Amino acid sequence: MSQQTQAPIIIIGSGFAAYQLIKAIRRSDLTTAIQVFSCDSGDDYNKPDLSHVASKKQLASDLIRATGAAMATEFDFELWANTRVDAIEPDCHRILVADQAYPYSKLVLATGAKAFIPPMSGNAIDRVMTLNSLQEYQAVEQQLALAKRILVIGGGLIGAELSMDLASAGKKVMTVDPCDRLMANLLPEYIALQLGKKMQGLGVELALNDSVVALNHTSDSTSGSSSILAKLASNRQTEVDMVISAAGLMPNIALAQRAGIAVGRGIIVDGFLQTSAADIFALGDCAEIDGKVLAYLQPALLSANALAKTLLGQATKLELPAMLVKIKTPHYPIQLGGNTVVGIQRWQMEIDAEGCSVNALNAEGTLQGFVVAEQHMNRAFSLLKSL
Numbered sequence: 001m002s003q004q005t006q007a008p009i010i011i012i013g014s015g016f017a018a019y020q021l022i023k024a025i026r027r028s029d030l031t032t033a034i035q036v037f038s039c040d041s042g043d044d045y046n047k048p049d050l051s052h053v054a055s056k057k058q059l060a061s062d063l064i065r066a067t068g069a070a071m072a073t074e075f076d077f078e079l080w081a082n083t084r085v086d087a088i089e090p091d092c093h094r095i096l097v098a099d100q101a102y103p104y105s106k107l108v109l110a111t112g113a114k115a116f117i118p119p120m121s122g123n124a125i126d127r128v129m130t131l132n133s134l135q136e137y138q139a140v141e142q143q144l145a146l147a148k149r150i151l152v153i154g155g156g157l158i159g160a161e162l163s164m165d166l167a168s169a170g171k172k173v174m175t176v177d178p179c180d181r182l183m184a185n186l187l188p189e190y191i192a193l194q195l196g197k198k199m200q201g202l203g204v205e206l207a208l209n210d211s212v213v214a215l216n217h218t219s220d221s222t223s224g225s226s227s228i229l230a231k232l233a234s235n236r237q238t239e240v241d242m243v244i245s246a247a248g249l250m251p252n253i254a255l256a257q258r259a260g261i262a263v264g265r266g267i268i269v270d271g272f273l274q275t276s277a278a279d280i281f282a283l284g285d286c287a288e289i290d291g292k293v294l295a296y297l298q299p300a301l302l303s304a305n306a307l308a309k310t311l312l313g314q315a316t317k318l319e320l321p322a323m324l325v326k327i328k329t330p331h332y333p334i335q336l337g338g339n340t341v342v343g344i345q346r347w348q349m350e351i352d353a354e355g356c357s358v359n360a361l362n363a364e365g366t367l368q369g370f371v372v373a374e375q376h377m378n379r380a381f382s383l384l385k386s387l
């Protein structure tokens with residue numbers, strides 16, 4: 001037997017995608033050796049819960065479902081926590097951590113994505129925080145608890161969820177987005193407007209068609225840390241205690257790129273989640289499937305189930321059905337499915353006292369996607385089936 005076939009499966013990352021993959025492997029195979037290398041502690045938590053931490057007054061530690069060590073014991077893998085992988089050598093079938101080489105039979109990249117921070121000027125740009133991981137939340141939880149005025153950069157899905165949650169927690173929130181409505185890449189205008197109204201009702205100040213151009217420290221200081229003066233492109237100014245960027249995600253592709261693996265927006269994979277390099281696969285927020293990065297739990301779960309079979313010798317193509325996206329804005333809950341943006345010619349709307357349903361139709365009048373809000377969410381599954 002060659003050294004390569006004896007080597008373990010190595011997984012880089014310990015987020016949702018990595019752990020779903022390990023669970024799927026262990027459902028049918030208890031013997032294949034698995035090593036996990038992760039920049040973080042490997043603790044298992046539900047990342048979407050980060051959208052509710054402020055209103056629930058939670059600590060990062062409250063979100064942990066199992067420690068990395070407990071996961072490693074339960075699912076029998078070797079965890080290298082707080083260990084950044086520096087390089088991949090595809091020709092030698094090994095990864096490098098510092099100068100140490102670790103051989104793999106198969107390598108899985110589950111490196112996730114990082115939050116994008118738009119370019120800005122000023123002496124307080126290092127005060128921009130992100131909430132894309134438990135560790136990032138841990139770093140700011142005290143500051144978040146103390147902050148009274150918060151600027152949220154980005155009115156997309158995560159920005160809207162966080163803004164509503166922070167306002168529900170009693171914070172004075174301003175949400176800035178360059179588009180003319182919230183979640184412009186997902187929602188039709190009517191629903192985006194209703195969501196905006198609910199947020200304004202909670203005290204959120206919306207600065208749409210606008211962007212933050214500069215962040216500077218102010219001279220007056222409260223509790224030792226100065227507040228921040230944010231200047232917008234419209235020349236509006238606002239003074240805040242904290243700035244959170246929720247302006248989109250950038251898949252972590254650098255490791256793959258340095259190894260000569262094909263990347264686009266994410267790490268490019270085929271229908272079997274195989275990258276351009278032999279025996280190297282990718283899934284989750286870092287992967288680009290059919291030209292798209294699908295930074296949601298459901299595609300990662302389906303990818304993990306298919307990839308587990310492939311890694312265990314039964315090549316399995318990923319099939320992605322139309323999927324439901326739940327937007328966690330409890331004062332105006334929304335669900336959507338299918339395509340609600342590209343090639344949509346006509347919106348078919350039904351509005352009543354219970355809520356709103358919007359069907360997205362193409363030029364031939366065929367249903368491509370839908371958005372349902374409030375009580376109309378009980379239609380979501382039948383609409384999903386008809387896609």
Ligand SMILES: Cc1cc2nc3c(=O)[nH]c(=O)nc-3n(C[C@H](O)[C@H](O)[C@H](O)COP(=O)(O)OP(=O)(O)OC[C@H]3O[C@@H](n4cnc5c(N)ncnc54)[C@H](O)[C@@H]3O)c2cc1C
Nearest residue numbers: 013014015016017039047048085111112284285295296297
């Ligand atoms: C606030 C918020 C709310 C959300 N709400 C929802 C929701 O309601 N529904 C939904 O479907 N999705 C939601 N999502 C998205 C969902 O949580 C993500 O799609 C999913 O958790 C991504 O999992 P992942 O494993 O791909 O990446 P991550 O969880 O980011 O894991 C990446 C891992 O890679 C490791 N890593 C990276 N580089 C290296 C390296 N060089 N060496 C070693 N380790 C490395 C990191 O340490 C980490 O362990 C939300 C996300 C956020 C931030």
